[in-house]
Amino acid sequence: MDLDTVRTFVAAADAGRFQEAAAELAVTQQAVSKRIAALERDLGVRLFTRTPRGAELTIDGQAFLPHARELLRAADRAVASVRAGRRPLRVDVLNSRGAASGLMRSFHRAHPDIDLDVVMLFDIERAVAAVRSGAIDASFRAVAMPGRPLPDDIESVRVLDEPLQLLTGPAHALAGARSVTVAQLAGHRIWMPGLVPGTEWAAYYDDLVAEFGLTIEATGPNFGSDALLDTIADTPALATFMGGQTRVVWPAGHGLRRIPVTDPMPVYPHSLLWHRDNPHPALATLRAHLAATAAGHDAAGTWAPDWAISRRTPPPRA
Amino acid sequence: MDLDTVRTFVAAADAGRFQEAAAELAVTQQAVSKRIAALERDLGVRLFTRTPRGAELTIDGQAFLPHARELLRAADRAVASVRAGRRPLRVDVLNSRGAASGLMRSFHRAHPDIDLDVVMLFDIERAVAAVRSGAIDASFRAVAMPGRPLPDDIESVRVLDEPLQLLTGPAHALAGARSVTVAQLAGHRIWMPGLVPGTEWAAYYDDLVAEFGLTIEATGPNFGSDALLDTIADTPALATFMGGQTRVVWPAGHGLRRIPVTDPMPVYPHSLLWHRDNPHPALATLRAHLAATAAGHDAAGTWAPDWAISRRTPPPRA
DNA sequence: CCCGGCCACAACCAACGGTTGTGTCCCTAG
DNA sequence: CTAGGGACACAACCGTTGGTTGTGGCCGGG
Numbered sequence: 001m002d003l004d005t006v007r008t009f010v011a012a013a014d015a016g017r018f019q020e021a022a023a024e025l026a027v028t029q030q031a032v033s034k035r036i037a038a039l040e041r042d043l044g045v046r047l048f049t050r051t052p053r054g055a056e057l058t059i060d061g062q063a064f065l066p067h068a069r070e071l072l073r074a075a076d077r078a079v080a081s082v083r084a085g086r087r088p089l090r091v092d093v094l095n096s097r098g099a100a101s102g103l104m105r106s107f108h109r110a111h112p113d114i115d116l117d118v119v120m121l122f123d124i125e126r127a128v129a130a131v132r133s134g135a136i137d138a139s140f141r142a143v144a145m146p147g148r149p150l151p152d153d154i155e156s157v158r159v160l161d162e163p164l165q166l167l168t169g170p171a172h173a174l175a176g177a178r179s180v181t182v183a184q185l186a187g188h189r190i191w192m193p194g195l196v197p198g199t200e201w202a203a204y205y206d207d208l209v210a211e212f213g214l215t216i217e218a219t220g221p222n223f224g225s226d227a228l229l230d231t232i233a234d235t236p237a238l239a240t241f242m243g244g245q246t247r248v249v250w251p252a253g254h255g256l257r258r259i260p261v262t263d264p265m266p267v268y269p270h271s272l273l274w275h276r277d278n279p280h281p282a283l284a285t286l287r288a289h290l291a292a293t294a295a296g297h298d299a300a301g302t303w304a305p306d307w308a309i310s311r312r313t314p315p316p317r318a
Numbered sequence: 319m320d321l322d323t324v325r326t327f328v329a330a331a332d333a334g335r336f337q338e339a340a341a342e343l344a345v346t347q348q349a350v351s352k353r354i355a356a357l358e359r360d361l362g363v364r365l366f367t368r369t370p371r372g373a374e375l376t377i378d379g380q381a382f383l384p385h386a387r388e389l390l391r392a393a394d395r396a397v398a399s400v401r402a403g404r405r406p407l408r409v410d411v412l413n414s415r416g417a418a419s420g421l422m423r424s425f426h427r428a429h430p431d432i433d434l435d436v437v438m439l440f441d442i443e444r445a446v447a448a449v450r451s452g453a454i455d456a457s458f459r460a461v462a463m464p465g466r467p468l469p470d471d472i473e474s475v476r477v478l479d480e481p482l483q484l485l486t487g488p489a490h491a492l493a494g495a496r497s498v499t500v501a502q503l504a505g506h507r508i509w510m511p512g513l514v515p516g517t518e519w520a521a522y523y524d525d526l527v528a529e530f531g532l533t534i535e536a537t538g539p540n541f542g543s544d545a546l547l548d549t550i551a552d553t554p555a556l557a558t559f560m561g562g563q564t565r566v567v568w569p570a571g572h573g574l575r576r577i578p579v580t581d582p583m584p585v586y587p588h589s590l591l592w593h594r595d596n597p598h599p600a601l602a603t604l605r606a607h608l609a610a611t612a613a614g615h616d617a618a619g620t621w622a623p624d625w626a627i628s629r630r631t632p633p634p635r636a
Numbered sequence: 637c638c639c640g641g642c643c644a645c646a647a648c649c650a651a652c653g654g655t656t657g658t659g660t661c662c663c664t665a666g
Numbered sequence: 667c668t669a670g671g672g673a674c675a676c677a678a679c680c681g682t683t684g685g686t687t688g689t690g691g692c693c694g695g696g
Contacts (some may be wrong), residue, residue: 001321001393001397002320002321003319003320003321006396017641017642017643018642018643019641019642019643027685027686028685028686028687029642029643029644030643030644030645030685030686030687030688031684031685031686032643033643033644033645034644034684034685035684037644038683038684043397043400044400044401044402045400045402047400050642050643050644051642051643051692051693052641052642052643052691052692052693052694053641053642053693053694054641054642054643055642055643059408059437059439059448059453059454060400060453062437062438063399063400063405063406063408063435063437064396064399064400066435067392067395067396067399067435068396070392070395070396071389071392071393071396074385074388074389074392075319075389077385077388078324078382078385078386078388078389079319079361081381081382081385082361082362082363082365082378082381082382083362084362084363087381088381090377090381117380117381117384117385118384119377119380119381120380121377130377135377135378136377335672335673335674336673336674337672337673337674345654345655346654346655346656347673347674347675348654348655348656348657348674348675348676349653349654349655350674351674351675351676352653352654352675353653355675356652356653368673368674368675369661369662369673369674370660370661370662370663370672370673370674371662371663371672371673372672372673372674373673373674637696638695638696639694639695639696640693640694640695640696641692641693641694641695642691642692642693643690643691643692644689644690644691644692645688645689645690645691646687646688646689646690647686647687647688647689648685648686648687648688649684649685649686649687650683650684650685650686651682651683651684651685652681652682652683652684653680653681653682653683654679654680654681654682655678655679655680655681656677656678656679656680657676657677657678657679658675658676658677658678659674659675659676659677660673660674660675660676661672661673661674661675662671662672662673663670663671663672663673664669664670664671664672665668665669665670665671666667666668666669666670
């Protein structure tokens, strides 16, 4: 199916005459006739009843019309999503089910008129490059890597600390605990496939391991979170970390347990990063929304690496 | 833009390699390469970074991908809307802003998983023909025309009486009234352009006129409800009737008044019509929903033509 | 009764989109 | 270091699609 054909159908339905639609589309009447005939052949139904005074929609045509309009709107949105200048606000998140996604959903609920696109970049380095180049407008990340401060033209503000939780199967030794301390985790095998060395999230777990003497294995290929949860559920000796705000869609009955970690509570600090000179109007709206809704992060009793935290106070918004 | 191209883009993005996408789509790798190149040329952005080990999405590609998926879903829905057998439930309503539309919105809220298509047919005659032929599954209508009973294979049940209200401009003689009696309307000019003789809705107003001695003018071409409201707002001597549940979207400040009519209250009786043998599963759901939510229509103090009311009690649902 | 408006059909032609064949790049294995 | 293989791009070729022009049929109005 061709969108030009759908456009032709909508134009003909609105005009009520093929000729007029043809004039609008700058083609001949015959072309419109052929396009409609082809569409009717593809769909297997008659869309118009031809009369000597024009063409009017059949019942099938009436049913098809709103779907055709929606199709064209979707096409427009798709094109707009990559249009240079005045495109939807484009935001990078760590992963599709973490805390940043929740913040973006909340923002979307508060401002449903603002078009959003969410992308997931590889690491902070590429995110910063994309923010600087203007390819994305903002990024939710831990702000830096050890020894690599943010460039001057990138601003950041800490928006959310996401507590880490332990995820275990029902047969795991800690499965029955209401909560566990970091010290209790020493000696247990924690499996996090897909942890790529050199990224800021790998650095976060490196620091966590170094600080508290944990055992984190990043071995094996990452077959996705479904496969990971599958293995965790079935393997008593394995557990994994998961963001406390991650939404897990998992069939009931597998007995997966989410257990808060305390003493201290490791948190993954999400900051919003953006370019100092980014003119996108929705960016200011997003920052205002985050400033208004961000729960004050209480540092007492939590742990995060120093380098991962945005310390700079952004200038007050204009 | 061609939907095959979009499909190719999605397949390539999912596969991560043009070759694999080509195999899925049963074309050659070169064809996929050309399609993607054409799409990138059309959009003016690069969607993939080609590597010796495949192709991965650029940031623009990532932003475009969900829109592309939505585009394909919209196309599927559009095709499904006219697919013979197992298509969305197709319901005819009197007009897009009347009581029946409200009922369908309520049904959609209660059963968001059921796909619906709403069409508007010309009159009860065509609606009955469409219901009998299976072109539509149900119709909200006053059930008949004077002297023309429903065929045996069409069942009906009264679902909602929509009270008529008077619509006037701010300078109309009745503009200040909290309510008006039918007797008070005698002598006032009531304008209803677009009332086509021979339809069941025209017959309804004919009966209203005959019973209470009103003056209804159907003169002049119908330029749509916007133009009608415009004229009503500006003409002190004119008023019109409007369904009491009609949603009027009208800029504030024009001072249009909606005035209930009493003694008796004229109501437009909407019944659901459907074919005895229609097997669409959602039709039973719709009937159950209407039976559960329909407010009992209190006949006391209301008026409607005899012929317009469904008297038959439908058999209990299986 | 003829004219005019509108749509469908036929013939023709250009351009698009697919295939085959080939080149280049890079990673990996030996 | 080299050879091989996997992956994508480019070029040439060709059939089909989709456009145009020309024409005919149908129906309503003057």
